[in-house]
Amino acid sequence: MFPQHVIARKRDGHALTRDEINAFVRGATDGSWADYQLSALLMAIFLRGMTPEETAHYTDAMMRSGTVADLTAVRGVKVDKHSTGGVGDKVSIPLAPMVVACGVPVPMISGRGLGHSGGTLDKLESIPGFRTDLSLDAYCAQVAKLGCALIGQTKDLAPADKKLYALRDVTATVECIPLICGSILSKKLAEGIDALVLDVKFGRGAFMKTKAEARRLAESLVSVGRAGGKNVRALLTAMEQPLGHAVGNALEVAESIACLRGEGPADLMEVTFALGEQMLVLGGVARTEAEARGKLEGVIASGAALAKFREIVAAQGGEAGAIDDPSRLPQARLQRAIAAAGDGYVQEVDAMGVALAALRLGAGRAKADDRVDPAVGVSALAKIGERVSAGAPLCIVHANDEQALSEVSAMLTRAIVIGEAKVAAPKLIEELIR
Numbered sequence: 122m123f124p125q126h127v128i129a130r131k132r133d134g135h136a137l138t139r140d141e142i143n144a145f146v147r148g149a150t151d152g153s154w155a156d157y158q159l160s161a162l163l164m165a166i167f168l169r170g171m172t173p174e175e176t177a178h179y180t181d182a183m184m185r186s187g188t189v190a191d192l193t194a195v196r197g198v199k200v201d202k203h204s205t206g207g208v209g210d211k212v213s214i215p216l217a218p219m220v221v222a223c224g225v226p227v228p229m230i231s232g233r234g235l236g237h238s239g240g241t242l243d244k245l246e247s248i249p250g251f252r253t254d255l256s257l258d259a260y261c262a263q264v265a266k267l268g269c270a271l272i273g274q275t276k277d278l279a280p281a282d283k284k285l286y287a288l289r290d291v292t293a294t295v296e297c298i299p300l301i302c303g304s305i306l307s308k309k310l311a312e313g314i315d316a317l318v319l320d321v322k323f324g325r326g327a328f329m330k331t332k333a334e335a336r337r338l339a340e341s342l343v344s345v346g347r348a349g350g351k352n353v354r355a356l357l358t359a360m361e362q363p364l365g366h367a368v369g370n371a372l373e374v375a376e377s378i379a380c381l382r383g384e385g386p387a388d389l390m391e392v393t394f395a396l397g398e399q400m401l402v403l404g405g406v407a408r409t410e411a412e413a414r415g416k417l418e419g420v421i422a423s424g425a426a427l428a429k430f431r432e433i434v435a436a437q438g439g440e441a442g443a444i445d446d447p448s449r450l451p452q453a454r455l456q457r458a459i460a461a462a463g464d465g466y467v468q469e470v471d472a473m474g475v476a477l478a479a480l481r482l483g484a485g486r487a488k489a490d491d492r493v494d495p496a497v498g499v500s501a502l503a504k505i506g507e508r509v510s511a512g513a514p515l516c517i518v519h520a521n522d523e524q525a526l527s528e529v530s531a532m533l534t535r536a537i538v539i540g541e542a543k544v545a546a547p548k549l550i551e552e553l554i555r
């Protein structure tokens with residue numbers, strides 16, 4: 122099958138056959154299609170779209186482009202969670218041990234931060250010694266033993282996505298629902314899961330800017346996941362301001378530990394509980410969300426969730442002592458509080474503005490091969506609706522370089538808007554798609 126014939130069919134608006142999609146994905150995996158041919162088809166898909174059947178075939182072909190983890194030896198319904206990414210979104214870190222402590226195995230393969238969005242792997246790697254580069258065999262063995270492993274994508278897992286995502290990134294073809302769906306789900310389905318709960322975010326700090334776009338993506342993810350034989354649900358959640366009070370790798374781990382101690386910020390706990398409730402229901406250990414909520418609160422109160430996190434950290438080479446004493450996490454050299462210029466209410470904490478400030482400090486990466494600084498970021502961030510008085514701190518900047526500290530101070534002063542009008546905290550959880 123000639124690549125140019127497949128490209129021409131999509132260019133002319135036809136639905137591709139399963140064989141054509143398989144040829145495209147095989148071409149990306151074994152190098153038999155040139156980058157310009159892959160890119161041309163990606164652009165044709167971007168412009169012409171894909172039917173639900175094409176999207177399901179594409180996802181299946183991408184999943185099968187590499188190894189599919191076999192977790193059949195692990196008892197129970199294996200459930201993972203995936204977020205489309207946001208600012209301060211450290212939910213996976215407290216959520217996974219909470220859900221495992223309730224009896225549901227959580228095999229979790231996460232990504233790194235890129236652009237404004239942070240990545241669970243970078244956060245976890247801020248724990249001294251923590252290794253996320255386990256082989257697929259070690260991952261399966263740890264899930265069998267502890268009920269959970271928190272690792273990065275291995276080279277054997279959905280390799281076609283790695284190739285195609287890199288091309289999409291440089292050919293303006295990222296924002297395309299069928300391509301996003303295939304990319305996210307192929308990796309998740311290759312983890313060996315039975316069910317998946319998605320956190321599809323919308324708003325300034327999210328990939329999808331509007332609720333309508335997020336709903337379209339969520340509906341597509343749920344239906345393609347179902348076509349792949351998995352039980353999938355999605356929550357639509359708002360991402361106008363950062364989640365919690367911390368943005369930056371070690372700072373977010375410290376905040377995650379606070380969640381596991383029962384001291385997590387209200388908004389972060391709201392999203393964590395909502396996702397956890399769905400995971401417990403899909404995992405078959407709770408009949409209702411209310412029952413699930415009781416179990417999740419129980420494992421925090423008893424310390425079982427924190428103990429599970431300590432166990433996972435130790436198993437992956439991390440310094441478990443840092444879980445009990447977060448001052449052993451990397452600390453930045455410089456700290457500066459940003460003070461409110463006047464009295465009033467916090468009207469806005471622009472998630473994108475805070476993310477760009479964290480990026481400037483070195484907490485994230487502009488290019489895939491940039492190194493992140495685990496210690497830097499922003500903590501004690503004020504929340505929308507909070508009453509503040511002149512001179513009170515709106516956040517604390519953690520930096521390792523004077524120039525970045527002064528630039529970021531100005532950026533954060535613009536991102537956090539104070540005004541006289543009373544404002545309510547924004548609604549966080551909008552909808553469950555099932």
Ligand code: URA
Nearest residue numbers: 295300301302304305
């Ligand atoms: N995240 C992914 O893994 N893939 C996409 O295409 C978009 C977001």
